[in-house]
Amino acid sequence: MIRVGEAAQAPDFPVAARHALGNAQLRRNVRHATEVIRNKRASVVGEMPDWQELRDAAHEIKDHVLRHLDVYLEQFEDNCARAGGHVHWARDADEANRIVIDIIQGHREREVIKVKTMTSDETRLNAALESAGIVPYETDLADLIIQLGHDRPSHIVVPALHKNRAEIRELFQRTMKLETLGPEPQDLTAAARAFLREKFLRVRVGFSGANFAIADSGSVCVVESEGNGRMCVTLPKMLITLVGVEKIIPSFGDLEVFLQLLPRSATGERMNPYNSIWTGVRGGDGPQEFHVVLLDNGRTTVLADEASRETLDCIRCGACLNACPVYRQTGGHAYGSVYSGPIGAILTPQLQSMQHSTSLPYASSLCGACYEACPVKINIPEILIHLRRRIVEAGAPLGERLAMKAAAFAFGDASRLSIAQKIARAAQLPFARDGRLAKLPGPLGAWTAARDLPAVPPESFREWWKRERGKG
């Protein structure tokens, strides 16, 4: 079954957003965190004279890969296998989870350490592992916070961005059963370190996601800030990596482009502190068994729609989230998906063949800040409009359809528009006070609940022109 976390069961965006807007602490945390990352990003992007060229290059590489995805995926499979890796193909979330569980159970293992794998949140791997009697430990600090708190990620790069330090301290002290815990960042990371080190040294199965899978070498690349990822991909005896099929890049040399764009866009760093790239297995060094699971889970249906295909260009940097004025108000949970913000609004419904999450393409004022920030130049506003169109074609609510048809009829001819203006002027009479409309029924009531509307004045411009200038 194709699944994007629990998005199919999530409430509509306006409902979830309303809930989020009521949480003052969450809004404060999200505002502060996005502000910090945005400022850092702006300063390190500003120092790149060829930033726009890099964006163009990245867009072209991705475009090329998506046009020849079949070729590059098989090339990756061949090269990875030649280096000693095992490549598995998963049609959907359930199949991917099944493959992973079978591998782990085949070795009679009961625990797995995980890092950098939002894609496994997409497939809901942890729930599947747990029901198969396997205990997953998240080792990325933010993912650990989410796991310990039975929480959901609210940002693509900074999953626990909605939590502040005080909340994390309380969580650690309670779940790690610590008698004392200081309030400083060093205290919290020291607690996490003690908690995780023991797992790194004990658990024999590692599990990771991938930022890039390189076709011409069969290598996998993960970038991170903490070094916990490096632990996960080097210490265990066996490593399993889950990769969405769109993460393929043609060659090692293409990393030049992406490793300049990604850290700057994601965390405002010039370079990630840890860049791990590995190719198959090597005797006596690192994991001695390596599996790659290539995941479709709706990606090929996105690929089939030429108008929105570039959604798959995404390198999961989260810059569009930080730039988005909607995300900055609501945080990520309102999007009901592991992928939040503008990219989530286009990716989540498409992965599910537009069968779920169809309120998301409307969760944008189309301000364009996401497109401006996107390091691979995904024209998100354009795709949002395209998806709205697909929703309308599949059947929008009757009231909206009638209103839009009526408006289009009026706009078809100036004399019809004049009549519509006269009707609006008459219809507003019961509601107009001092040139304002303060309380309207129907859908416009959503406007007037918090905002005035100006009343329709007694004379339209075209009437004034006709009266004054007498011709037209």
Added chain:
Amino acid sequence: MRISLFITCYNDTLFPETGKAVVRVLERLGHEVEFRSAQTCCGQMHYNTGYASEALSIMRHFLRVFDDAELICIPSSSCVAMIREHYPKMADEIGDPAIRRHVDALLPRVFEFSELLVDKLGVTNVGAYYPHTVTLHTPCHALRALHVRDQPIRLLRAVGGLQFVPLPREDECCGFGGTFAVKNADVSVAMLADKIGCIRETKAEVCAATDNSCLVHMGGGLGRQQAGIRCVHLAEILASAETPAEQAKR
């Protein structure tokens, strides 16, 4: 020059004063203004909400009406963005090269009001007088689609008696977004609250913009708060001139 005014549907209906102001400014500068009464709308609302075929028929109507216009002035940045960004794509999509040629021929003659004054007509001082403290909101479409940011500032700075105060966080959306303001009213209002905070911070009496759609949103929120700050279209500020009494006082 003979300038054809595309007033836009909502200015026509809700903000006739903006249209009159555009006419006054252009005529004061010695241009001839025409108003083609067959005009209606650009199709933006339909297009952005997903009603592409309705938007297409509105586009066809626009092309017919303005086919032979010398210059088209539009006092709304989002409508200009609609025409400039989406008309070519819409024409391509129906696969009719004649329509595409028609669009391509029209686009170089389409200007947003402040863009027309500064970039096309080369004017920054339009002889206006407006003794108020004014801040400027830059609509997202002006900023990111038209790259019209400095033109209105230059025009405002040349207005007699006007004190210009820059708006903090000027690149942030006010939360209007067309049908977004109704479909996601709560988020829209939260965005508006931030924008209003920035406007109030400037202590300006007036907030100007090149688009009445942002202004109706910000003005609607400021009005509900009885904030005592007016939202005024740039054209109306540029149309204001000193009265003889004011001149005598100076």
